[in-house]
Amino acid sequence: MEKIPVTKQGHAVLEAELKNLKSVRRPAVIEAIATAREHGDLSENAEYHAAREQQSFIEGRIMELEAVMSRAQIIDPLTMVGHDTVKFGATVTVIDEETEEETQYQIVGEHEADADKGKLSITAPICRAMIGKGEGDSISVKTPKGAKDYEILTVSYV
Numbered sequence: 001m002e003k004i005p006v007t008k009q010g011h012a013v014l015e016a017e018l019k020n021l022k023s024v025r026r027p028a029v030i031e032a033i034a035t036a037r038e039h040g041d042l043s044e045n046a047e048y049h050a051a052r053e054q055q056s057f058i059e060g061r062i063m064e065l066e067a068v069m070s071r072a073q074i075i076d077p078l079t080m081v082g083h084d085t086v087k088f089g090a091t092v093t094v095i096d097e098e099t100e101e102e103t104q105y106q107i108v109g110e111h112e113a114d115a116d117k118g119k120l121s122i123t124a125p126i127c128r129a130m131i132g133k134g135e136g137d138s139i140s141v142k143t144p145k146g147a148k149d150y151e152i153l154t155v156s157y158v
Contacts, residue, residue: 001071002071003071003072003073004068004071004072004073004109004110004111005073005075005088005109005122006068006072006073006074006075006108006109006111006112007074007075007076007077007089007106007108007109007112008074008075008076008077008078009112010108010109010111010112011069011072011074013112014065014068014069014072014111014112015069017061017065018062018065018066018069021058021061021062021065022062025058026055026058026059026062029051029054029055029058030055032047032051032054033048033051033052033055035047036048036051068111075088075089076089077089077090077091077106077157077158078157078158079157083155083157084134084135084155085132085133085134085155086107086130086131086132086133086134086152086155087107087131087132088107088108088109088122089106089107089108089157090106090107090130090155090156090157091104091105091106091155091156091157091158092104092105092106092107092130092152092154092155092156093152093153093154094126094130094139094150094151094152094153095150095151095153096148096149096150097138097149097150097151098148098149102153103118104118105118105119105120105126105127106118106119106120107120107121107122107127107130107131108120108121108122109121109122110122110123125141125142125143126139126141126150129141130152133152134152134155135152135153135154135155136151136152137151137152138150138151138152139151139152
């Protein structure tokens with residue numbers, strides 16, 4: 001089985017979500033199904049069908065998280081201190097060579113990526129271009145709008 005890289009913080013978030021699904025949301029939806037059954041004819045009971053749909057979503061997400069957790073390889077970025085090249089877990093500041101706009105990204109696993117928070121999946125094109133590069137290196141990333149060129153300003157592991 002292939003290991004799934006995940007940061008220590010990302011693993012904790014996934015673990016908390018799994019715990020919440022199992023101990024809070026699953027019992028609540030089971031209770032909602034029981035309550036809806038008490039209302040009679042299930043074929044025309046919208047509450048029952050909505051609760052069953054929610055239960056299906058919760059069970060699917062639990063199975064997905066359990067699969068990820070069983071294959072997770074936890075990588076703590078703090079153990080990477082002293083490395084001057086971009087690797088998994090790195091926090092990288094880049095500057096767009098055309099617009100001079102600076103952006104900071106942390107390279108994380110697919111299941112913890114959140115672009116709004118600056119956490120990009122290691123499989124994202126810009127992350128793949130940065131891997132192995134160091135401060136001062138230029139990278140080119142193919143985007144739907146054409147190639148974008150960036151310079152790596154800083155690499156840190158926090």
